[in-house]
Amino acid sequence: MTASRRLRVVIVGAGFSGVGAARTLADSPVEVLLLDRNNYHAFSPLFHQVATGELEPEQIAYPVRGILRKLSNVQFVMAEVKQVNLTKQVVEIDEAKSVAPRGSLRADWYACGPPAGNVLENVDQSLICYDFLILSVGSTSRFFGVPGAVEHTFPLKTLQQAVLLRNHVFDCFERAAHEPDAKRRQQLLTFAIVGGGPTGVEVAGAQAELIYRSLVQDYPTLDFRQVRVLLLQGADSLLPTFPQKLQAYTHKQLRRLGVEVYLQAKVSQVTKESVTLRDGRSFDTKTVVWTAGVYGNPQAEAWGLPTVGSGKVLVSSTLQVPGYSNTYVAGDLAALGSEGNFLPMLAPVAIQQGQAVARNILRQIKGRNPLPFRYRHQGSMVIIGRHAAVAHLGKLSLTGFPAWLLWLGVHLVALVGVRNRLMVMISWIWSYLFRDRFVRLILPPAIRASAPTHSIAPQQRSE
């Protein structure tokens, strides 16, 4: 590091923790570079409502550059990271998957030594140098080696996956509506959700409401008694981290909505046609939603970071990578605590950790010691359906209408962007008033992306 330039902080990932860190570093005496493969920050707690046609994907996505507009010391590059070298303090961008070409930043981001002015010659321009690094790349789905799970299930970890699932469900109904074979129709109308944690419960409830309240009006010729929404939970209860009373309530509410809940139902295999449990039971289905497990990030290991079994990065209490005092991990990727007892992978944890690592970096710059991270838990909430949710807030347990209203309110406030909030609120009110789902669109129809322009298209004005 040289005294002649401002210190550089590279943040990898613009999720809750990455954005939290960037905001905290705003207007401080550092140069910040935020990297993400998408140009938007997505609000993952509402993915299940995109997947079930309640919300439009754009309503819960916010352009990263929009967030950074007022943060003059934060730059953004849409890029995927290929490699991280903690010793050389270098992040290597995967140029094949990124928009940033070589030499895209000011020269001193590449000059990994004394500042070299603007001379870019003899400098590897795919390497970005940093003084501090924040890794906040989030988590991915964990498939526990179940055969076929990677290939044939629908995870719900990205906004794109939510749209894919939505399109797929509507496609299944379109096919079922014209499927003369009863067995194949049954298969198309069976929807299995693997995992009885918060996401699994939320997807199952939303799916059931979509089907039995909205789609039932679209397909008058289909027999909706054939439709099955299965929630396959490996453990003995739904929402294992919640009080027993809330678990029972959740179970009851899901059944009321028409969801078949299977406990101790461990999935042993998934194929294109079915999902099979360890006890031999099998369900013919074209739709297996995978919410059963999360994995820190396979890349972290490839980058040589110390990981635990679940792919998370082991960090000190200050969220630093042991041995590298200038390298922080925040959000889902951080393994803080002891194995099996890590902090939950919740948005509030990620946001607080992002802010904490940023503050720790600012402390280090001032010559102070970084502080241990302390999570202020505000509670956990799960929405099940109309007027149905559970909230576990310390000693307080809420169910039903108050929990449901609280869930909506908390998520509305947490959304980034006033316009997004307004749009989501209107979508919710509309769905509520009309007991319907309105984004019943197969858009874009991924399968037919290469369809010729001359096929059936809606009319448009000519010139």
Next chain:
Amino acid sequence: MTASRRLRVVIVGAGFSGVGAARTLADSPVEVLLLDRNNYHAFSPLFHQVATGELEPEQIAYPVRGILRKLSNVQFVMAEVKQVNLTKQVVEIDEAKSVAPRGSLRADWYACGPPAGNVLENVDQSLICYDFLILSVGSTSRFFGVPGAVEHTFPLKTLQQAVLLRNHVFDCFERAAHEPDAKRRQQLLTFAIVGGGPTGVEVAGAQAELIYRSLVQDYPTLDFRQVRVLLLQGADSLLPTFPQKLQAYTHKQLRRLGVEVYLQAKVSQVTKESVTLRDGRSFDTKTVVWTAGVYGNPQAEAWGLPTVGSGKVLVSSTLQVPGYSNTYVAGDLAALGSEGNFLPMLAPVAIQQGQAVARNILRQIKGRNPLPFRYRHQGSMVIIGRHAAVAHLGKLSLTGFPAWLLWLGVHLVALVGVRNRLMVMISWIWSYLFRDRFVRLILPPAIRASAPTHSIAPQQRSE
């Protein structure tokens, strides 16, 4: 035809005319089958606002089944048509591109003869029989044989194309922001729109507002004097069908917004890197939007229908195909009048024709003669930008604020679905108040659709 069953009307295409026809046939003594390759009806007059980040694609798409909910005698099949046999009265579905499997409809739709009950054996189930056929497949882009135009331009005839253009424009800016080479940066920041008709004008104006009012805030390091929005019009004036006064106004307003208007600028070639005019001038660009021409539909000719040079189907004054009194064409595909003097390809024409052919079919069933189609022209309008539009309503010509307000009002009312209207209205108000565009999302990033799930992703709650 036999007296024992209701007559069957097949409508191909759920655009303005197809939906107009289906609605008119509701509750009449016929069975209607509506075919479209998408499960939604898209409102094409607002495609340019999707392409420029003002509206979300879902806001102007409406599920076809939602439109049909109250029409008990109308069925929908999401399918692409492969062949039409007017003599045998059969529509052949392209099974590879359609969700409807063989035998998907009730047996009598396949039994092209006396009703065969529900026996589907010995019947070709990809063939759908009709008593009356309405072809309303719309129009496609016409490239006039310009080399490279098919491969390298962005047409704006489908909702998907609008989203593709939006994503591409934002991608260009992301790349430009980090492009050290001034020439390549200039190329990324040059946006050419080919065609000075209504769509070309609307795209150019919206593009300029997006760039100079909204994106300028996202890219503080870019020099926006480098940005060029080119409108390349082959004719001597913009909006050739409008009065000269409105043409001059449009020209002036576009220039005020920063659009460079080129008249008598006929495109001779498009490559991945540039667009070249017949007079030899060339512009380096990655973005060529093609609004210069429309073609009826190449399929119509393949189906053996009598077409004119522009790919439209020649119809009688009653919109019937000559020689086939039970076959109608409505909307952009219909060539009514004399070559060079066809009715304009406007939504109102399509809607009115859809209704007219439906009424003519009902007349035929009652033993009456079909009536000639009479177009009630209500006027033409083009939006240019904030407080800027032109409206040509008979002898009345409006510009500026009143025309702009009228344009917004008319398009808002014409949208299908109250929720869509509300969402679009709020989007407009929001854009207006904040002088910004809010859907600045590269979503889904088409290029990276196959990206592994373990790459940088926003954090999400775990189970």
